[in-house]
Amino acid sequence: MKNEQRREETRGAILDAAALCFAEKGYAETGVAEICDRAGVSKGAFYYHFESKQKVFLALLESWLADLQEMLAHFAGGTVNVPESLLKMSHLMQGAFQADQSKTGLFLELWAQASRDETVRKASIATYQRYQKIFTGLIKRGIREGSLAPVDPVSAAQVLLSLASGLFLQSLIDPRRDWGKVTADSMQILLDGLIRR
Amino acid sequence: MKNEQRREETRGAILDAAALCFAEKGYAETGVAEICDRAGVSKGAFYYHFESKQKVFLALLESWLADLQEMLAHFAGGTVNVPESLLKMSHLMQGAFQADQSKTGLFLELWAQASRDETVRKASIATYQRYQKIFTGLIKRGIREGSLAPVDPVSAAQVLLSLASGLFLQSLIDPRRDWGKVTADSMQILLDGLIRR
DNA sequence: CTCTAAAAACCGACCGGTCGTTATGTATTT
């Protein structure tokens, strides 16, 4: 049982180091040697555990998307009323993003690769649709319980996802702003609507 | 006057080819040789007109952002009432994006570079703030003319920008969907608000 | 208009270096 532990340790070190590098410098600009240095491992170990640089990226991505989905599902399943649940989610998402810098930078790399690579794209679309389903369910619940207006749940979920993506995108290039507040304000405006009545 | 025309032609050919390559394969994955091939020019010509690959990218970006700003300002300056103006803008933006595939792919590259490169980031933030000002002004007008609720104009502009960015982001990896309709629906929901009253 | 010399535009072979990957050997665990 000593080998298994050793194996997991080095694999973990490589994945962690790769996540940091990819987030900081991007996929293409990150060399395998750099990852190995950071992980305190040799290239031999790297290619013993992973068959290519791409595979490391994909492994990283998979776990990240799974984490995100779990987080979303957790908050969407809460029992408080839906508008408040949405406001809470916006707060907590921001916190989660800001907390783990190494993961956020991967977001861009995901999109860049997804928009070109067929495999990555299909996986990304599938994941995105799962997120959309989660939001759609949440909104349906809100309509059912009467806290939300009878909008089209799919479109509304689309808006939520887009808003989140857009805010997140901007937070990447302008980290100094208080995105927690911006996100909360945005969500409030979305809930209230723009048109005067 | 013959040299000047020649100069502009080759410069244009290089820029066009570079735009296509960057959009298709990404900045890092595109070689200078490839750009030259596509432009029907030699490397000598390339480095005669541009001092580096980066400079070509920046030149491309600058013109693209300028075009976008001009488009935004044009529609924001219209005289129709603001909610309708917003709906029209959402339609037309989608059309413009879908029309010129070579430019849309640059969007991701812009962000990827902006999130890391200091120069690109500062330029991007500045541009984004100009967009934000345009939207802010538009919303202020809407509030003044009574068609919009008295929201915080800055936050509202933020929502519009984020929504647009998010929608655009998704359209890159899932081009088959009818993003014109999605955008219009999203805008409608944003205008109406989610909360039941 | 012609000739000419400089300037501008362009070509393509080449360089130094980097990168992902592999082949081979060694230590550790089973």
Added chain:
DNA sequence: AAATACATAACGACCGGTCGGTTTTTAGAG
């Protein structure tokens, strides 16, 4: 001793950028 885990060095492809030389254009003089 067999298998697993890792280290080291080297390979070969590639890439951004350079450089010496060639063609085309421009400008001025005759």
